[in-house]
Structures are given as C-alpha cells and as structure tokens.
Amino acid sequence: MNTDKMYVTLESGGVRELDPMADMPxxxxxxxxxxxxxxxxxxxxxxxxxxxxxxxxVVVRRRKQRGIAG
Known part of the structure; x- marks a missing residue:
C-alpha cells in the first residue's frame, strides 16, 4: 500500500493533506x-x-432464377 502523503496548495497559500474521497473528481x-x-x-x-x-x-433472387418461388 502506498503510504506517501499528497498535499494540496490552497488559494490562501496554505497547504493541507489531500483527501482522496473529497478531492478526486x-x-x-x-x-x-x-x-x-x-x-x-x-x-x-x-x-x-x-x-x-x-x-x-440474394436468396429470394436465386430461388426465382431456379424456378422455385420463395
């Protein structure tokens, strides 16, 4: 399991840990x-x-040519 932490830079300039459930589209x-x-x-x-x-x-035409009406 990957234990590396991912962080998001906030607009205010702060940094917080990435929450996969909330931050992923x-x-x-x-x-x-x-x-x-x-x-x-x-x-x-x-x-x-x-x-x-x-x-x-195609099948009907061939039958008609042979004289067997389909």
Missing part, C-alpha cells in the same frame, strides 16, 4: 458518452438489419 458517465454509446448501438443494429435484408434478397 467523480467518475460518472457524461451525457455525450451516453449519446455516443446509443448512436453506436443504433448504427450496429442498422448494419445488422441491412446485412440480413441483403442476404434475404
């Missing part, structure tokens, strides 16, 4: 992170749907 998702994740998910689903539709169109 909170890590929480920002609105733009959530929006980016949503856009990535929607794009992924859209690409997947387009791929499946493309495969279906």
């Amino acid at each position: 909170r890590v929480c998702p920002q609105p733009w992170d959530v929006r980016n994740a949503f856009e990535i998910a929607v794009t992924s689903v859209g690409v997947l749907v387009a791929y499946v539709l493309f495969i279906l169109v």
Whole structure:
C-alpha cells in the first residue's frame, strides 16, 4: 500500500493533506458518452438489419432464377 502523503496548495497559500474521497473528481458517465454509446448501438443494429435484408434478397433472387418461388 502506498503510504506517501499528497498535499494540496490552497488559494490562501496554505497547504493541507489531500483527501482522496473529497478531492478526486467523480467518475460518472457524461451525457455525450451516453449519446455516443446509443448512436453506436443504433448504427450496429442498422448494419445488422441491412446485412440480413441483403442476404434475404440474394436468396429470394436465386430461388426465382431456379424456378422455385420463395
């Protein structure tokens, strides 16, 4: 365990020990992170749907060429 003390310089010129719980920034998702994740998910689903539709169109065309109506 790291026992080194960290200190913060105050605006008044004083110095105090760093409190990790109070002084560290909170890590929480920002609105733009959530929006980016949503856009990535929607794009992924859209690409997947387009791929499946493309495969279906190819299969139906091949069946029609063989004379087997799909």
